[in-house]
Amino acid sequence: MIRRAQPWLGTLVDIAVEGTSSQDAVTAAFAEIARLHRLMSFHDGASDIAHINRAAPGDVVRVDAATWNVLRLAGEIADLSGGAFDIACAPWLVDRQILPAPEHVQPLALTSAAVFSLDDDGQVRKCGAGWIDVGGIAKGYIVDAAVAVLEAAGVPGGCVNAGGDMRAFGVSRVPVAVRAPGAPGRAARHIMLCGEALATSGSYFSARAHRGGVVSALVDARDGRPLVSAASASVCARRCAVADALTKVVLATGDCAHPLLAAFGATAFLI
Amino acid sequence: MRYVPLIVLGACAVTAPVFATQYLSPEQAQKLMFPEADAFRAVPLSLDAAQMRQVEQVGGLPARSAHWRVVGAYKGEALLGYMVLDDVVGKFELISYAVGINPDASVRQVEILTYRESHGSEIRLPAWRRQFVGKSAKSGGLRIGGGIDNISGATLSCTHVTDGVRRIAAMAQVALVK
Secondary structure (H helix, E strand, O other), rough: OEEEEEEEEEEEEEEEEEEEOOOOHHHHHHHHHHHHHHHOOOOOOOOOHHHHOOOOOOOOEEEOOOHHHHHHHHHHHHOOOOOOOOHHHHHHHHOOOOOOOOOOOOOOOOOOOHHEEEEOOOOOEEOOOOOOHHHHHHHHHHHHHHHHHHHHOOOEEEEEEEOOEEEEEEEEOOOEEEEEEEEEEEEEOOOOOOOOOOEEEEEOOOEEEEEEEEEOOEEEEEOOEEOOOOOOOOEEEEOOOHHHHHHEEEEHOOOOOOHHHOOOOOEEEOO | OOOOOHHHHHHHHHHHOEEEEEOOOOOHHHHHHHOOOOEEEEEEEEOOOHHHHHHHHHHOOOOOEEEEEEEEEEEEOOOEEEEEEEEOOOOOEEEEEEEEEEEOEEEEEEEEEEEEOOOHHHHHHHHHHHHOOOOOOOOOOOOOOOOOOEEEEEOOOHHHHHHHHHHHHHHHHHOOOO
């Protein structure tokens, strides 16, 4: 087995592949992760996301097909979740100093439908002032993209894990420990992952005091309420992008039977 | 009552969390970073006080260490670049990593060598840190009690690795560019 890790996406991305695979395939997967990281970073002023955030209402921004796909899936999940997940929640995160401000004048947090719309051919039309952050879905999307690179290279099986958002593919059966949110160094549950993705969200690493309250990197996008519950939400789905985004829906609604899960063929549990 | 402390200690030993993974040995990392190299040679590097101050200015971080573990990669007599080995101790984890540096001091590649996570206070203790000295992924011994490899949970930030890479890039700019 080949196993490597590099720091991307603000965490460690770990790739494990079956023994007969080549280092070249893993290197190519990391190159794709690096490319997508640069496209979708909120922090990098040259990213597609930064271009969209700085665009004025009415501007059309040309983005990479990958960015466009993430925005489309994010919009779909925002609609179907009644706004519990929405990438236009970035102004709240900037206000809480979880993200750096892209510009001096801070817009109000809006819905993503009010901030941008998607035209064909990888074009994004800015509709209203607002900032988007794909941090709640891009990690999963990038895991899927890395798996696609490995599969295309003929790797028979393995696992890509971006700081807890992971996907097992091919012949590999991957044992996974899910952290206990109250004691993140312990495993609360053990799962065997086979041909599917698992993502877990919780605020136990990002929660901190801010202006007399407690904030975290997670928000309920319907009202900006910080998600600081003691629980973590885990979602199993075919695609890691879906699992990643749906953990926020489950955490915001507390509903492990949310209709959105069935719509995507996903299952969830809270710990 | 005097037995109570012993019982508590026993319980800690059993439930002590270990999330650990070994990735690459330094030798494997240098081959991945410089596949065309035919020789690797240790480059002794100690920064003087002026260089330490320069590293702080360039990197915007405390220079932390005067001594660095650096390997030069060569093809014949030609220098292809360097690999710098470092460890960071985070809030919860100890990470050993290697940074490939091009001859112009730009970062070529970053590879994690070993990762070990503990949520106890022991990570701050020198004795706990000493147990890693001289160990590598190849020599083993980092997998104490068997690590759990795949963990799903809230994302653990790796800011300190990013900071470490920035410090090494600054160090390379100051001390490795000829």
